[in-house]
Structure formats: structure tokens, C-alpha cells
Amino acid sequence: MRDSGRIGTRLLLFVSFCVVLFMVADWFTSGAVRQYMRPVFSPVVGGAERVARVFSQNEFWKTRRALQDEVAKLTEELARRDVGTAITAALQSENDLLRGLMGISDSGVTVPITSSFSSSPYGTFSIGGGSSRGIHEGDVVLARDGFVLGTVTDVSINSAVVRAIFAPGIPSEVVVGEVGFSLSGRGGGNAYAEVPREAPLVERALVIAPFLDNRPVGIIGKIESASSSAFADVYVSFPFNPNTLRFVKVVPRL
Amino acid sequence: MSRIRVALAILMFCSAFLLPWWIGAIVGLVLAVRYRAWEVVLFGVLLDVLWLPNGLFFGLPLASCFALVAVWLLEPLRRQFMFDYAE
Numbered sequence: 001m002r003d004s005g006r007i008g009t010r011l012l013l014f015v016s017f018c019v020v021l022f023m024v025a026d027w028f029t030s031g032a033v034r035q036y037m038r039p040v041f042s043p044v045v046g047g048a049e050r051v052a053r054v055f056s057q058n059e060f061w062k063t064r065r066a067l068q069d070e071v072a073k074l075t076e077e078l079a080r081r082d083v084g085t086a087i088t089a090a091l092q093s094e095n096d097l098l099r100g101l102m103g104i105s106d107s108g109v110t111v112p113i114t115s116s117f118s119s120s121p122y123g124t125f126s127i128g129g130g131s132s133r134g135i136h137e138g139d140v141v142l143a144r145d146g147f148v149l150g151t152v153t154d155v156s157i158n159s160a161v162v163r164a165i166f167a168p169g170i171p172s173e174v175v176v177g178e179v180g181f182s183l184s185g186r187g188g189g190n191a192y193a194e195v196p197r198e199a200p201l202v203e204r205a206l207v208i209a210p211f212l213d214n215r216p217v218g219i220i221g222k223i224e225s226a227s228s229s230a231f232a233d234v235y236v237s238f239p240f241n242p243n244t245l246r247f248v249k250v251v252p253r254l
Numbered sequence: 255m256s257r258i259r260v261a262l263a264i265l266m267f268c269s270a271f272l273l274p275w276w277i278g279a280i281v282g283l284v285l286a287v288r289y290r291a292w293e294v295v296l297f298g299v300l301l302d303v304l305w306l307p308n309g310l311f312f313g314l315p316l317a318s319c320f321a322l323v324a325v326w327l328l329e330p331l332r333r334q335f336m337f338d339y340a341e
Contacts, residue, residue, distance in 0.1 A: 008290040012291075012292045014292075015295050015296065016292075019298070019299055019318055019321075019322060020322070022299060023315050023319070026302075027313060027315075030308070031306075031313055034302065034303050034306060034315075038303055041300075041304055044271060045271055048268075048272050049271075051272075052272050116272060116273075116274075118273070118274035119269065119271060119272065119273065119305070120304070120305035121275040121279070121301060121305065121317060122307060122316075124305045124307050126304075153307035153308045154307060154308050161305065
């Protein structure tokens, strides 16, 4: 008993020592060690995601899965309508016009999402395209309808890590109409902000991020304000379920 | 290593790829309470290697730090309460 205890302690000491060495080396090389190791695990991440997809579409889960899909689809449809097709279309055409005038085109690449959104404690996910596809650090990752999902933070040859725009605790400066405020990410495609009660905000309004080339990042889902408070709680989310996404578009930042 | 420990470790490592990360965190905590679980430290490193973006928290690998702190801080607790403690 005592011998195995000693071995356990020694093993733990050895592993801890190696990990501390790794942390120090990674710190001093600004993440180069991590970037070197990441491609080793990328195929495992992609493979695991594929296995999960096959498993979830298995016959055994079919009934439950079909219902879940239907509910997700209907919820998504509802949310999509809520965005206000007319407003979005108007904004989009205005945006296209302005981009055309400035000579800017969204020449991005479409890549698959290769990981689950919930596996990362840092609000990150991986995509199946890297420097070989012309993806660079800082590029913007878009979902359908042009909503920003996040920005590329680490690039390998065939994969990249994307930090979600609403990663937990990450602040983002946004505007709604003429009101500017700071959003704090909550993870899972949700964010929160405190704004003065008098601010003319309405639910379902489009939230724009000026620092991401004036692209939309979400819609206001709910506004709550207590009569005793000078501030209102604003909850922002994507108008779609990010877990249903399979592909994203990566475009360079202007 | 006991079978329970191996099973919990597999579940923990799966959460880094497939399941929500907090499942792995809970399993890791359970392992760290019961055993001198060096695998929890490796799990922390794996999370950082896979998911830590550049520039976040000054590049500090938080998962590795938490794993190390959890495993070592729980050592006195393990000694005190696990009377059959050997692993």
C-alpha cells in the first residue's frame, strides 16, 4: 500500500513538473508550444465530432432526434422571422452598396466547423481550414446571414481556433441604432449589457459591432428594467442556434 | 489503477473533445478528491492545447493552473479522509 502510494506521489510530482515546464515554455514563446502541439490533436477533434454526429443520427436515437431537430428547426424559423426580414434586407443592400462604393468584396472561404461549441471552457471552437486556405489570425468568422460568430485567434496549416464573439467574460463594444454600449459575453451565443433606462432600445433590434467592420453580431432578445434602477438589463443572442451550424465563412478583416 | 478511475479518466478526456467542458471539470474534481490523479493535470493541459486562444488572460493556461492547484491543494484532504488511501 505504502509503495503504491509513493509511486503515485512520484508520478504526480513528475507530471506536475512536466506541466509546469510546458506552461513556462508556452508563456515565454507566446503560445508557440501550444500551436506546435495543436495539429497533433486536430484530427482527433474532427474525428470525434464526426463520430458524435454518426452516433446521434443512429436508428436508436432517431425518434428523439427527429423531434429535437423539428423543435430546433421551428425555434430557428421563429427567431429568423423575428430578426425582421425587411430591416435586414434593407441593411444588407445598404451595406452592399457601401462596400461596392469602397471597392470591398467579401472574398472569404467556407470551411466546416470541426468541434463542439461546448467543449471549450474559453468559448472557442475549431474550424477545418487554416493557413493553407488563406486564413489568418484576426480574420472574421461569419455564420449565415452575415452574423459574426467570432474571430480567428490561432492558425495551423489545416485548422484554426476561433474565439466566439460572445465568449464568457469577453467585452465587445457594439451599437444599436445610435446607442453604443459594451456587451459582456456569456457563452453559448449569449451576451449581456447594462444600459441606461432611457436608451431607446427595442427587442429584436439588430446589434452591430463597429470594430468588426460594422457587421451584425446578434439581436436584442430581451430588455428588463426595474423601476428602482437607473439601468436596464439587455440580453443579446444570435438569431439562430449556433449548434446547428455545420459551415462558416471566414473573411479577412478590413 | 482501479477500473472506476480509468472509466472516469476516459469520460474526462472525452469531454475535452465531445462533451461540455464542465462535465470534465466535475469528473476531474471527483478524481482529484479521491486519487492522486495526475491525469487531471494532463486533462488541464489538453484543454489549454486545444482551446486556449492567443491573447486571452495574458496567455495564462488557466485550465492547467486550475488542474495543478486542485490536485495539490486536495492532497491534505485526501490524506485526512481517505483511510484506505494508497494510490
